[in-house]
Amino acid sequence: MYQALYRKWRPRTFDDVVGQSHITDTLKQQVAGDRLSHAYLFTGTRGTGKTTCAKILARAVNCHNPQNGNPCNQCPACLGIENGSILDVLELDAASNNGVDQVRALRDEAVYTPAAVRKRVYIVDEVHMLSTPAFNALLKILEEPPSHLMFILATTELHKVPATIKSRCQQFSFKRILPGQIAQRLDYVARQEGIDLTADGAALLARLADGGLRDALSLLDQCSGGRQRVDEREILDTLGLAGNLETAGLMEQIALHDTAAALETLSRLYANGKDVGSVLSELSSLARDLLLRKTAPQGSAALLTGGYDEATMRNLGEQFSARRLLQILSLLQQATADLARSSNRRTDAELCLIRLCNEELDESLSGLSARIARLEERLAQGVSVQAAAPPAPPASGSAPARRTSAAVKAAPPPPS
Incomplete structure (x- = not known):
């Protein structure tokens, strides 16, 4: 079964993440030094690596054999978290689970120690979609969390997250990825997939992605289709752009x-x-x-x-x-x-x-x-600009006026 490129080539270690070294280096040091926070808040535009880094961090903190802060992706914990068989690491979508009842159920469940891994990790995507009562319910457990619990919150709209939540999290801001970095990654993926992506085609896709690598890979997936060669003209024709x-x-x-x-x-x-x-x-x-x-x-x-x-x-x-x-x-x-x-x-x-x-x-x-x-x-430039003169008013003694006056005088009186 065919798998979309952005899913197939999702980074599995911090070193594979493109354009966010200011965040991945810090997270690697925290994992290697066992100086982890109980709550993280990842912010930034779409497709810049927030959820990807959250999943990597969830594996890294539970990995049996971490490699310089990166998960090994080979131990039972890494493999179980990756394929979803370990239920102690749970990813939630706040857009569809934004009620206070769901957050209360999560809070009641979070107090229990994990069964298969060292830390129970909750990844809450689009956390700004939570309702106000749900935020209040989440705040309670963020204030005094148990030692085995970690929250990783992700959002594209930081201004909608209450200050009380932000103050209890370590906040990391994901930057838009530079077009040159996106083009380089697209070239690598295309070579691995056997797609003949030209340099001008990669540069065009990188500009259209607007800083999001996921969007760039989706566009490459769309434009490649059954073609062996993807150049600027093919991209313009496929996406309906003028060029x-x-x-x-x-x-x-x-x-x-x-x-x-x-x-x-x-x-x-x-x-x-x-x-x-x-x-x-x-x-x-x-x-x-x-x-x-x-x-x-x-x-x-x-x-x-x-x-x-x-x-x-x-x-x-x-x-x-x-x-x-x-x-x-x-x-x-x-x-x-x-x-x-x-x-x-x-x-x-x-x-x-x-x-x-x-x-x-x-x-x-x-x-x-x-x-x-x-x-x-x-x-x-010395070009004279003349305003149009207004039309002169008709003279009071003009010929038409005299003819009209004479015609009125010559007209016979109305019948009595």
């Missing part, structure tokens, strides 16, 4: 105020199966990079999403002012958010492009600022 060349060309048409060409490009991409939301999202990423280069030229290199060569970025950057890029980015962000509620996504995307190509049609403050900036540029 960097098309996006840069569309931004060039916006710079030239060529509404007809921009609409034609969008129509062609739409006919080829590209999602209009993805097209606007790619335009937004490019506008963001251009704005960062324009406003922070010295320190923006590390903040860019990448994917465009220096010549393309320099050429596009020279055609936009900072206020114009700010207006473009604001329009794209608003249009992308509105597409989720749109009844006609294509029409809304076309309206967005029309406003992008012609600042006069954008009635927002950013549109007004962009028009002022364009006017200032024309004045700085």
Whole structure:
């Protein structure tokens, strides 16, 4: 039976975890020195290794033969925890077990010593989904836990976890994984799986993953399918994306105020199966990079999403002012958010492009600022700007007025 890549290649030791050395090194030292806490709180965005590290830690604290803080993954405890036969290590999903009754049952069960391992470990995923009474019930056992008990809480929304819970846990913040590290891991997995993943394809998947290795492996799984070669073109076609060349060309048409060409490009991409939301999202990423280069030229290199060569970025950057890029980015962000509620996504995307190509049609403050900036540029270049003179009011003694007055005088009186 086929197994998804992100499940098949889930790290089994702390050394295999990518991009979180600031956390894995600390956990290894705690396991090796037997200086473990009774409660941990793992926070961070999706796909960065929170649940994976929780499972590794649960095996490491119960391993019969730990290797420098890593589980050996060969002893009966490691194998039993991994295949789920040891019930003293339990993983709970707080999204579906968020009631106070479930937490009370867990609390009553936790006081008993484990039967097969040294520590009873509860991994609570998405802990922010617990109700307030459930948090209160959990707090009681976190205050005075028995020595054989360990809690590992994981969440993507730290602000929803009560301060009373956070203060009783060791908190570890998982960072977004860098695109270079994701691409390197994808290349390794592809070679092991016999997938011909090109360098540009790995770089594109790493950017699309947005810092989550699980998302990157899922995208690789989707794009590989039955293909032997996965390159940038195959990824773009599979995911319905426009691609960097098309996006840069569309931004060039916006710079030239060529509404007809921009609409034609969008129509062609739409006919080829590209999602209009993805097209606007790619335009937004490019506008963001251009704005960062324009406003922070010295320190923006590390903040860019990448994917465009220096010549393309320099050429596009020279055609936009900072206020114009700010207006473009604001329009794209608003249009992308509105597409989720749109009844006609294509029409809304076309309206967005029309406003992008012609600042006069954008009635927002950013549109007004962009028009002022364009006017200032024309004045700085020596181009005269003349205001249209208001039409002169008709003279009181004009010929039409005299003819009308004469006609009124010549008209016969109404019959009595």
